[in-house]
Amino acid sequence: MIVSGQASVPAPREQLWAVLSDPAALAQALPRVDLVSIEDGHRFSAVARPVTALGETSVALDFEIVEQRPGEYVRIVASGRSGENLLALSIALELADDGERTAASWRAEIALRGVLSSLLQRGIGELLRDQVESVLAAGAALSGADRGR
């Protein structure tokens, strides 16, 4: 499934990028996600706990930043497992100046195997959109916090 979206983020692009390219900051920004470990500057692991019809579902994910143009573009792939379910995700995020704000556009391709493919087929788009928008909003907040320091 391919999900895409756009957002206008109330933060300068460089500051937003600083948050998004920092796995520790990124994990902090992701709602219902716990950072497990940072392997290096490109790879990290996390546990996501999306809420589905079955309740909170724990998904262990390995992330890798596979492509980036600092300040402009990043593509992250993730693969994970939740019980008997498998998940694969590729998400590309593009940033552009928009006055004092940042114009963000993103496109994600997600594949699920197992019961989640059924449970989430109608909800995955919204779930992912919520996650991305939450990250951007949190990124904006964090960058704002940086500015305030």
Added chain:
Amino acid sequence: MSTPSGETTYYGEVEQSERLGAWSGKSVPRKEDKRLLKGQGAFVDDLWMHRQGHVHFVRSPHAHARIISIEVSRAEAVPGVYATLTGEEVGELQQPFFQMAPEPAGLMRDYCMAVGKARYMGEPVAAVLAESAELARDAAALIEVVYEPLEVIVDGIATIERQAPVLHEEIGSNVAWHGVYDYGDVDWALEHADHVVRIDRLHFHRFSSTPLETTGALVNWDPGTGVVEFRSNNQMPMFAAMFIGPAIGLGIDHMQFSSQDIGGGFGIKITSYTYLTALALLSRKAGRPVKWSESRWEHLAASAHGNERTFLDIEVPVMSDGTILGFKVRAFDDAGAYLRYEPLGAVIWSQVVPGNYRFKHIRVDYTETLTNKCPVGPNRGYSRLQHLWLIERIVDIVAKELGFDRVALRKLNYVQPEEFPYETPNGCVYDSGDYPAMLEQALELIDYEGARARQLAGAGSGKRIGIGIGSTLDSGTNNFGQSRIINSALPFSGNGEAAVVRLDLYGEITVTIGTSPQGQGHETTAAQVTADILGCSPDLVHVVAGYNKAANTYVGFSGTYASQFAVTGLGAVMGAAERLRGEIVKVGACMLGAEESDIELADGFVRLAANPEAAIPFIGIAATVFANVAELPGELADSVTLNCRYVYRPPFTVPDHETKRGKLTLTYASQVHAAVVELDEETGQVTILDYAAVDECGRKVNPKIVEGQVHGATGHGIGAALYETFEYDSDGQLLNSTFGDYHAATSLDVPHIATGEVECPSPFTPNGAKGMGEGGGAPLSTIASAIEDALPPGAHVVYDSHNNAERVYELLRSAAAAGPRGVEVISR
């Protein structure tokens, strides 16, 4: 008796019992309801055994994948986890299940869990046994399964192409069975017909039953006796035994099956033997009872689905007066990943080759295929509803394309009332019926003329009215000899059911039956016929609830399936009750010093017909035989047991493997449904405005139970027609395996159903009854028919049995698109 041609001998009419009538035929309140309505039923999840553990199955997320490894150590290390079982172990502990298919499909190595390869999403690959269901589920998440994903095939036709990935290497292709059913001379008919209607493609979709109670079992392998106790809701335990026994080395004497109440089955619970096998192996390994209750998503994703069938290249020869001579078709039936009940579906449909019609020339080129989807199993109207839907589509499309009135066309082509018993082109014999009268009644119930007027008046309003008709059959009481049409080596033929009726020590009348009812009211109807024969009230007859192999009698195909209880089950009860009656009369005559011919049974007494005051209660007869036997002459004492078993056997012969002809089933109940629907032109939404179901099932034993079955089958069919469909993506992922996405019809979706009846007693059954309850899928035909009637001129034919708003919207738009309509007519 002879056919219309005057040549064939039928079964012969059966002498019908004169004793039925005091209770049979009346809507006696269901005995079962006393406990069920008070919440006192006993279902699988209500059962408990000391030391039991709970099972969770780990299932493949892939539709097709090689299993590289399964690591269970982390799960086994969790406190409270008793044992695990993997496919690899199963490969060593179990022989592949017996296959009914001939080779090469008969070479399939099917196990209770995936061994080496997973072939559908949701297939069990491992199992965990733990002290609670929750712990078992959590521990299952710790089992590491490494898969190598393989190419997936989900298309039931493309799967036979050379480049398609092969599911079972030992078979060498994805063809499970292929055969040509050729009756009459369809080539002659196509050559000489005034018109030939060609339909490109029709598709019958995949859906299922959604019983309130999902599959489950409590299984204990007793290490001391070696007896395995299966307390389950399997609906055909002796069939299950046939697969489980050889697979894990158990004789029938070491398998104990029981069930009490079953919360719906509809056929889907026949093939749960794979899970029962896995549970038995796990119980043996752990040395403790194991319990498993399927979750709803497991049920929808991995129990069994109904057969999906695609019909290609349909050709229909039609004469100028509207006589339809027959049809020719290529059918592809998608069995999913394994043959759990298949390829029986490849022959079961041929019980109803011409449907309700006098078609003489029929050729069906039938291929059953394997795909990376959940295996199919019997599902209400099994294998026949697909074929009957095809026939009803043919009739409607012929009417529309050639300008015939669809009512008149049906009446012209129906088997006529005076033609019964009617022999079909493949040698089946329809016992009785009156389809034109049923159609008249159905049309009256929906106010056909009024609906036509509403249709005209509504033109241009944005709401399009359509009127639909569905005429179907419910063939009941299988001749298992039809299995030899698909595999001549199979050692099955005929059919039967067993019952025991006994007069117990204190005068109680107790009935045990071989069936395992799931809501059909067997306790009530068995009590009704027993009461009639023994001259007492049904309240005095105790029909043992459910099924218990140790206590109940049984034969090889005992169970509840194939619309047969009213004939085989009650036939057995009637036979056993008659035997008991004979013994009671003998003893009573002796005690009263009278001739047997002077005796009558009434109100629970044996009495002299000429002097009812001279009477002995049943308890007196029982007490004498069981406790005061020296009072009886030795010869009489030796000849009575008051414990009478009877096996009812329909008069079947073995069908012919080569010609694929034979008497495949005993009775033919029928349904004619009619509906008025409204299509919203903007959204494609279908609203049922009126619905009528007219049923004919011979002499009814309990009309209220029949009506309940009609309502259930109609609701199920309406759900399938408009809401219920399994959607797989190209990766074999089932996209709707919860009730959030799989919309099972509820009371909110099913309109008021006006019911009607026509009674044509079967001449072939001892009580005049016919099996019923499956309903032939009439709503699927009726709704498709109504939608087509509502479509604007030039629209594509209704090509699918499932018509949700999206599909109807496309059909509505197809008229303006002026593209191919999926049909052409060649006229001479």
